[in-house]
Amino acid sequence: MKPLIVAASLTTCLLAACTMEPTYQRPSMPVPNRYPEQARVTQASTTAAPAPAPAMPELEWRDFFKDPALQRLIEIALDNNRDLRIAAANMAEARAGYGVARANLFPEIDLQGYAGRQRLPGMTQQPSNGLLGPIQNNRTTAASFNTFQAQAGMTNYELDFFGHQRAIAHESGKLAEASAADYQAARIAVIGEVANAYLALNADRALLQLAQQTLAAQQQHAQVMQNAFRDGGVSEFDMRRSQTQVNAAQVDVEDVQTRIAKDINGITVLIGQPLPAGYGTPSQWQAPLLTDVPAGLPSSLLDRRPDVVAAEDRLRAANADIGRARAAFFPNIALTAALGALSGGLSNLFSAGSLAWNAGASATMPLLDWGKNKNELSASKARYTGATAAYEGTVQQAFREVADALAVRDHIVPELKAQQELVDQSQRVYGISQVRFKEGMDDYIATQDAQRSLYAAQQKLVGLQLDQAVNQVNLYKALGGGWNGGRGQTAGVARAPSQPPATASAR
Template sequence: MKPLLCSAALASCLLAGCSMEPTYQRPGMPVPNSFPSAAPTTQAAPSAAETRADTAVANLDWHQFFRDPALQRLIEIALGNNRDLRVAAANMTQARANYGVARASLFPELDLQAYGGRQRLPAQTQQPANGLLGPVQNNNDKAATFNTYQVQAGMTSYELDFFGHQRAIAHESGKLADASAAEYEAARIALIGEVANAYLSLNADRALLQLAQQTLAAQQQHAQVMNKAYGDGGVSEFDMRRSQTQADAAQVDVENVQIRIAKDINAMAVLIGQPLPASYGTPSQWQDPLLTDVPAGLPSSLLDRRPDIVAAEDRLRAANADIGRARAAFFPNIALTAVLGTLSGGLSNLFHAGSAAWTAAASGSMPLLDWGKNKNGLAASKAGYTGAVAAYEGTVQEAFREVADALAVRDHIVPELKAQQALVDQSQRVYAISQVRFKEGLDDYISSQDAQRSLYNDQQKLVSLKLDQAVNQVNLYKALGGGWNQANSGKTTASVTAPAQLSSMRASP
């Protein structure tokens, strides 16, 4: 038996390099080398400091990007409690375990078996071994009863992977595990962005609520003045009624904003996996620097670090390995069986001298007539690879579009914000003047209300633009693959089932 096992081991070593997998070639990036530049009138050329900052963005941790302590705490809670992230972590762990199962098939599996039985055989018959070391025979002319006891250890049907069938399966499973790890990281970055956007929306709605409440107070006060003036005969019923409708409309706005705030809080509770802490009831001031700005002049090579692109390429590599598996199916399958143990008709003699038994065998099979099964299997694998290439290129193009859109918004929203702020300042001045003129009887009620309504609309628009700017910064951060790095990832994901370090999850080829 030893020469047979040594020969099989030597053959496995000699043929270990044989693989049916095509040489993997990464598809070219179907996007320009750089993102669209801003117009000269809105964006200056990137300075040397900004160019150096490009590399820093690729390694920026989310703690450095989201500088608001309240937001940082919410993100930490979400990373520990969010259920969707836990599902992604479980999927990653499952894929890693499946890779371990596939990789184990590359090595012989040793089993220990024990058997004890009693059976009756007719005259001149033989009972097949059925996986045991040897058959039981009755060479007598009469039926006989036999006892059989045995202990055996060995390997059964170990495939000699001459043509890389098992290695291709393990390689494919490993790349799928890598893809699952990248998808977990993508889910983590997406969650950070969702929490940030939900927090910004909540702050914006609370700012809008303050505006609505201020407007309501002003309208109610004005309505009271008009009611008194109507009672004194100083204004018409039309003006009095119209002032009351303005107050009612302001009340409707207050209630609508409160509904949105309630929905914002409920959405945040789902994201962080628990009720929103009471300490987050006060919104942050919009003028505070909540987010770190992303520098200009970004190269499109930053897309390489996006987890969804990494996952798409890992699935492409898995599809490439699957072609190797399909090709190997055309070639012979050779398997070894080797068992060593003891066999005895009496339990007391099971381990006595002379009870040793062994068996060794090699078997082979090769497709002869499969009615196109392997041919169609290979065609299916090649089609799967073609689809994976298209999926990878589509992921890259979509990522490029997301970054380009965010950069376009960033290039133009700053001058828009400045213009809107100037408009609010002018509207406030116009409203103040209209109030004075109304009280002095120089203007009628309608002029004053128009000025107040314009100011309110301009203030709402300013809050909306500030929200758009902040959300766009978050979206740009997400589109560039986040600011995650290995050094800081562990402290935010300790309570998650699976580790967050993406590099440690990369499966071996």
């Protein structure tokens, strides 16, 4: 009965051996619970306890980017973008590395076979009277013989009593999860870059329409001034000045066309192929392209950002590395065993009496390493401290990006409203100036000034509309690319799963 108890105890020790990893404690998020703009609104509106944050609806990138043309570009980019392929390859490499580390938790069984022939000479030397007697020559007949061997066994399998291999596997697993989060961050970045490039292309196309309309108006005014100059109605100064406005408008048209060509080239690189047919035609700039992000966002949404998830995974990996460094202070116990058959003839290799086996154990313990293990542990703890700071810095940067986007969203709406009113008033002023010029009540300079003011106001309006749309994309990215109700699931892409550890203690 006692041997069974000893065997059961040994098995339990092997399966749930102690670990040297420190208990992981997640650092508190070094950011407020609310974003600055929301906190000011709450304080200004009421002094009562704030209402709980609203439940976030499920959202993924196809729900956020509503323009079918933009959706198609994003789909192409997710399939063909080269930076995203690099991120996918890095994720696959990290997963394979975790598989290698996890495989070291189990004994490696090898099958070996050997066949050989050996010849021993006739002259040998041996003691004449036992082991301590004098050596004398012994003449015998030279002999040749065969050796055949087949065996299966393991070599130097480490009994992981102190969690050395499990700490390595745990660290590798967390690094693989961090790589999966990096891949998701790369996806979100590609989605955002394609969206911003598409928005910039549409804005430049809107500016091109404005520039072409302005050029046509300037050419019409210049023709009127030339006719008036020919008839002696205006001076050469006014006629020449009208022509300069035509030249300036032509410069604007060419400049915007250059920007459009660059926008198309940029999108081509992002999607990894030429633009599909039909994307060269202007689209309606004012069409609703994006879904508005709801107000009252809690800062806890930062937990879903892939870069924050990756930073914490690397922090957990650094915590596991401390366990590896601590385990190096304790003995390394390894087993070697083999079972097979040995025979002088191939036909007798698996016959009765050919069974052969061997087993052994070895132990190695640091005795004098001149501070190597101590310094390894100090370095591991320093890496953990650095990983903690990196995690906290990532959270702070994420909080700032969301706060900045919310600040822009809160203030750009009244700015857009005021700019639209400016465009409307400038349009009326320009219309009145044209009437006054035709009736001879104003000179051409007043009409040109009104036209330039209108053109500048229209350009500014398009620029603000672009800023608003880009800010919505930036807010979408800052919040982790959407949400669908679970930590680590962003941008409509479930977090890449990793294999479970060999034992519960590996976690």
